[in-house]
Amino acid sequence: MAQVLHENTQRIIEVSSSDLPLHCPMPNMVAWDSHPRVFLPIEVKGEALCPYCGTMYVLKGGAMGHGH
Template sequence: MAQVQHENTQRIIEVTADDLPLHCPTPGMIAWDSHPRVFLPVEVKGEALCPYCGTMYILKGGAVAHGH
């Protein structure tokens, strides 16, 4: 799948399981070095908010069920 370039000003980005583990900024962002890399547990609740830039990531398909 081709990387889509996003401005760091985009506030909601939909991601898929292929993007896990998720971190912000993502390699596809134009200003990928705009703040320190932070890993976001988007698979837990189906969404995660970056504490640095405020970008909301939404996991397409929702949270991932964990079995034992």
């Protein structure tokens, strides 16, 4: 049986460094007001999961190094 995917659920979105700081929902989403805005720490692991809608964000190029 095929799983029906609804907007802002169970999807993967690739983002770039120009999208940082990352928050969900993003302004260009159709349902941009579907849940409270939450900032996601994607820089360390290169990916982040929204706790509200389950959207997985993946950073192009992977995790960013620390510039210490």
